[in-house]
Amino acid sequence: MRRLGAVLTATLVLAGLIGSPAGAVPVAAAAAVPKVVLIVGPSGAATERYRAEARAAADLARRYTPDVTELYSPDATWPAVRKALQGASVVVYMGHGNGWPSRYRDHLYPPTQNGFGLNPQAGGGDGTHQYFGEARIADSIRLADDAVVLLHHLCYASGNSEPGIAEGTLEQARQRVDNFAAGFIRAGASAVVAEAHANPNHMLRAVLAGGRSIERAWRAAPSRNGNAFAFESERSRGFVAQMDPERESSGFTRSIVLREGLAPADVRRAARGSAAPVTIDADALAPSLVAAGFQAQAPTLTGTLAVASAVTYDLPYDVKRASAMPGAMMASARWDPLDPPAAGGDGPPDLGLVVPERLGDVVEPVAVTLADGALSVGLATPTAPGRYRLAVTLHDADGVAFDAASQALVTGLLVRVSGDLDARIVVPERVDLTAGTSTGIRVWVANTGRVPWGHPEITDAPDPEGFVPAAAATLVARWVALGLTAGEGVAASVGLPAGFQAGAVVGATLPLTVPSTPGEYLLLLDVLTPEHGSLIAAGVEPTLLRVMVAQPPAVPAGGAQQ
Secondary structure (H helix, E strand, O other): OHHHHHHHHHHHHHHOOOOOOOOOOOHHHHOOOOOEEEEEOOOHHHHHHHHHHHHHHHHHHOOOOOOEEEEEOOOOEHHHHHHHHOOOOEEEEEOOOOOOOOOOOOOOOOOOOOOEEEEOOOOOOOOOEEEEOHHHHHHHOOOOOOEEEEEEOOOOOOOOOOOOOOOOOHHHHHHHHHHHHHHHHHOOEEEEEEEOOOOOHHHHHHHHHOOOOHHHHHHOOOOOOOOOEEEEOOOOOOEEEEEOOOEOOEOOOEEEEEEOOOOHHHHHHOOOOOOOOOOOOHHHHOOOOHHHOOEEOOOEEEEOOEOOOEEEEEEEEEOOOHHHOOOOEEEEEEEEEOOOOOOOOOOOOOOOOOOOOOHHHEEOOEEOEEEOOEEEEEEEOOOOOEEEEEEEEEEEOOOOEOOHHHHOOOOOEEEEEEOOOOEEEEOOOEEEEEOOOEEEEEEEEEEOOOOOEOEOOEOOOOOOOOOEOOEEEEEEEEEEEOOOOOOOOOEEEEEEEEOEOOOOEEEEEEEEEOOOOOEEEEEEEEEEEOOOEEOOOOOOOOEEEEEEEEOOOOOOOOOOOO
C-alpha cells in the first residue's frame, strides 16, 4: 500500500497536479533538466541591488535544477546572452527596459525595443547600456518549448513608463505589455511575466516545482493587487494578456502574456538543459579587430564644438591583413562630463526599484564610412556646455561591440563644448615682467560660442535716421595679487572687432602697466560684450595668466642706469 501511494504521488507530480516536496527535484527532472538563465543588465546605482536579488533567485533555482547560468553586469553582453539563452526553460532578466509606446519614438522599433538592456562590451561597468530588441531575440534565440520569461524592475514591460514621467493611458499600457512579450514568444516562450517591483522567487518556484497552472500562480503572487483583467493579444496569436494594476486604470506594475492552460509540468517536460552547464566567457565571444592587425591613429573632430551641433569624428587606421577587416562597421559615442554636476534638488531618494532612462547612458551605434584607411562618423555634441571626455566604441555591422583588446586601440578625446556665449583666449603659460614698466602681451581671442559679440556699423541709406554705430566687445584684464603681496588693481583693455562673429579668431596686443610692487600675480582675462556684459559673469571659464613681477634693477649711486 505504501508503494502504491508512492507511485501515485510520482504520477501526480509528473502530471503537474500536485507540487513536489519543498526542496526536492521533481521526478520529471530525471528525464528533462530545466535550464535557468538569470541576466542583470547595467542599471547604474541599482545594479548591485539587482545582482543581489538575482543571486538569491539563482540559489533558489539550484534547489530544483543543476543547469543555472548567471550573467550579470558588467559581463552581460549580447553575444553572451544570446549563447546562454539557447534552450532555456526559464529566463529571468532585471535591468533597463525600452518599450513602446514611449516618448523616444513615434512608432514601434523592433531592433531596440521590447528586449534587453545589456553591456555594450564585457567589463565596461554598470553605467552604460545598449538595447537589443524583439527583432534580435526572435531571429537569433530559440528557447525551450513552453519556456517562461520573468522580467523584473523594467520600465514599460508591465505597462508602466518611467519614474518621473506620466505613465500614460490604460490603452498605452495594454500595448506596452503586448509589445514587450512579442519577441520572447516568437523565440519560443509560452509565458512572459513582468513585475515592476517584486522579486522573481515566487514565479521561479512555481515554474520549477509547482503544480498549479502558471496563470493561477501569477494571480496568487504576494505582489497581487486584486485588479486583474484579461484581453486577447494582438501581437501574439492565440495568447492572452492579463494586467493587475494597483488601481483600476493606473499603477501598471504587474502583467502576464501566456498561452492559456500552460502548466509548470509543460515547462519541465519540454526542458532541454544539462547536468553540466556551459561556462560563458563574454569577452571571448565578442568580435575582434586584433586578427586584422588593426592599429588606430589619433582621432580628430571637425565642425563647431558648440552645444547641440553636428561634428565629424575621423579615425585614421592601419591594418596588416586587409582581408580580415570587416566590410562594414558601426560606432557609438559616449560624452562623459568632466565638470562637477550641478547641485541636486530636495526630491525623494531613488529606491532602485525601477530605474528611469538616462539618454546619455544609452549606447546607440550608427553606421560609419570606411574609406582610404580611415573611418568617419557623424556625431551630435551634448546639449549642455562643459568639458567632456569623448569615448568612441567600435561595433561590427550588427551593432555588437568589438572586444576589449580592439577598443583599447582607440584613444579618447578631451573636448570642450561651448554654449551660446563662450570664448577661448590663448595666452603664454607664463611671462616675466619688470615692476612699474609698460609693455604689451600678444594674445589670441576666439569666439567659440554661437552668437556674435556686438555688431558692425549699420547704415540705412534711404533713412537718414537709420544709422546705428558699431558695437564691439572689449578684452579686459585685471591684476590679482597672490600670496601676501598687495595688488594694485591695475586694469588693461583692448577693443575687439565690431560684430565679432561666432567662430572668428583675432590676435590682439594687450597693453599692460605692470604693478610697481614685485611679486607673483595672476592676470585674469575676460570679454565684455555689448549685449551680455562679462562672459565670466555669464558662466564662461576665465582665462588666467601667471605673471612674475621682478624688482627693477638697482640704479648705481651717482650715475644713470646703464
